Structure formats: C-alpha cells, structure tokens
Amino acid sequence: MDLQGLPYLLEPMAAAHVPTVAAIERRVFTHPWSLTNFMHEVEDNRFSEYLVLCYRPWIASGSADATRPRRFLRPLRRRAAEEDRSLLGYVGFWLMVDEGHISTLAVQPAWRGRGLGELLLSAIIGRAMERGASHATLEVRRTNAVAQALYRKYGFQFVGVRKGYYLDNHEDALIMTTDDLASAEYQALYARLQEALLERLRRADAAPPAGSEMEQHPPSPAPHAPED
Numbered sequence: 001m002d003l004q005g006l007p008y009l010l011e012p013m014a015a016a017h018v019p020t021v022a023a024i025e026r027r028v029f030t031h032p033w034s035l036t037n038f039m040h041e042v043e044d045n046r047f048s049e050y051l052v053l054c055y056r057p058w059i060a061s062g063s064a065d066a067t068r069p070r071r072f073l074r075p076l077r078r079r080a081a082e083e084d085r086s087l088l089g090y091v092g093f094w095l096m097v098d099e100g101h102i103s104t105l106a107v108q109p110a111w112r113g114r115g116l117g118e119l120l121l122s123a124i125i126g127r128a129m130e131r132g133a134s135h136a137t138l139e140v141r142r143t144n145a146v147a148q149a150l151y152r153k154y155g156f157q158f159v160g161v162r163k164g165y166y167l168d169n170h171e172d173a174l175i176m177t178t179d180d181l182a183s184a185e186y187q188a189l190y191a192r193l194q195e196a197l198l199e200r201l202r203r204a205d206a207a208p209p210a211g212s213e214m215e216q217h218p219p220s221p222a223p224h225a226p227e228d
C-alpha cells in the first residue's frame with residue numbers, strides 16, 4: 001500500500017521491536033503472548049510474518065530518508081528505555097498450507113479510531129495474498145465487537161465456535177474466514193477498501209493524541225546519531 005505523504009511506516013517486525021510489542025501486548029490483552037513468544041515468531045518461524053506500524057512524522061514532511069529509520073530511531077529508543085512510543089501497533093499471520101491465519105492485531109489504545117487497525121489488517125491480508133494464501137482466517141473473542149466489525153468489513157464471516165477457547169475466562173472464540181482471496185469479488189472489495197482507507201488517512205488529523213507522551217516529545221530524525 002502506498003503510504004506516501006502519510007506519517008506512518010509499515011515494516012517487518014524485527015527483534016528490536018519485540019520489547020515494545022510485548023509491552024503493548026501486556027497492556028492490551030488479558031492473556032498476552034510473552035516476549036519469548038514474539039521473539040520465536042520473528043526469528044525462528046519461517047511460516048509467520050509480522051508487521052509493525054510506526055509513527056514517522058518526518059516522512060510526511062519529506063525531511064529525511066525514510067528508508068533508514070532504524071539509525072534515526074536509536075536515540076529515541078534509548079530515551080524510552082525499552083518501550084518505543086512511536087510504535088503504534090502490530091499484526092501477524094501464520095501461513096498454514098494455503099490459509100493465512102491472522103494470529104494477532106493490536107493498536108495502542110490512544111491511537112485507536114483513526115483507521116490504523118484497518119491499515120494493519122489490510123496490509124497483512126495483502127502479504128497473505130502475496131504469499132499464496134487462498135483465504136484468511138482468525139479467532140476472535142465472542143465479546144470483541146470492535147474487532148468483529150473490522151473483520152466483517154474485510155469480508156470475514158463467522159464459520160464456527162471454539163467453546164471456552166480463551167484460558168483466562170473460558171470465553172468462546174468465534175472462527176471467522178474470508179472467501180477466496182483471489183476471487184474477483186474479494187479483489188474488488190479489497191481494492192475499494194484500500195482506496196477508501198487511504199483517503200480517510202489522508203483526510204484525518206495525524207497529530208499525536210492530545211496529552212500523550214508523543215505529543216510532548218514527538219519523534220524526530222537524528223541524522224548525527226553515531227552508527228553504533
């Protein structure tokens with residue numbers, strides 16, 4: 001997806017992102033994956049793929065080379081002592097034969113309602129298509145109406161229930177699946193949604209949430225950072 005002109009960068013999750021991802025995970029989920037789980041996914045599992053979404057305001061203003069963000073972000077990471085507040089969300093999938101199984105999706109609470117969860121979902125469905133998945137599937141808590149609405153928007157339909165699936169409160173998981181991702185109908189839906197999403201993101205105010213740490217200390221490129 002072409003994010004040109006927007007202050008967001010989607011990139012593959014790397015080991016350096018994992019401490020922040022695990023911190024968000026603990027904040028967002030009642031039965032979180034551990035740092036070790038994520039590290040395994042990123043480093044050892046060749047059938048998985050994870051993306052992170054980062055806030056990079058200088059990309060939108062064209063004031064620095066967006067292709068070398070890691071170097072620019074080192075000072076920011078040090079200041080944040082492990083947690084990088086500019087990492088806004090993450091998503092992942094497992095390729096299981098021809099099925100793209102969405103394994104996780106989360107957006108930092110303060111950044112929700114701006115289309116970023118949708119951006120992550122849309123991007124990972126795109127990656128699943130590129131890796132040959134014929135359909136996408138996932139499990140979602142019965143009570144998670146927000147996520148279900150997002151998944152329905154992207155063509156996921158309820159196909160089954162795993163009774164008492166979640167260990168923390170024995171809540172049911174609803175299984176949701178798309179139709180054939182390569183079908184003309186799905187491709188048309190996907191293209192239409194991507195276009196609408198990009199328009200929404202371009203129209204929206206992309207400033208950090210009021211009162212957030214990011215508003216007080218927005219990330220900026222540090223072109224003189226040592227190459228350590």
Ligand SMILES: CC(C)(COP(=O)(O)OP(=O)(O)OC[C@H]1O[C@@H](n2cnc3c(N)ncnc32)[C@H](O)[C@@H]1OP(=O)(O)O)[C@@H](O)C(=O)NCCC(=O)NCCS
Nearest residue numbers: 105106107112113114115116117118140146147149150153
């Ligand atoms: C689910 C989640 C990723 C959505 O992220 P988000 O950035 O707030 O969502 P977006 O702004 O991109 O909204 C996309 C769609 O989600 C749905 N949605 C978002 N907020 C909603 C709300 N408050 N009520 C109902 N639907 C909502 C809508 O379908 C929306 O599309 P629309 O704007 O055209 O109506 C986010 O709420 C989250 O991280 N939740 C906690 C983790 C989680 O539940 N993950 C899913 C595990 S299966």
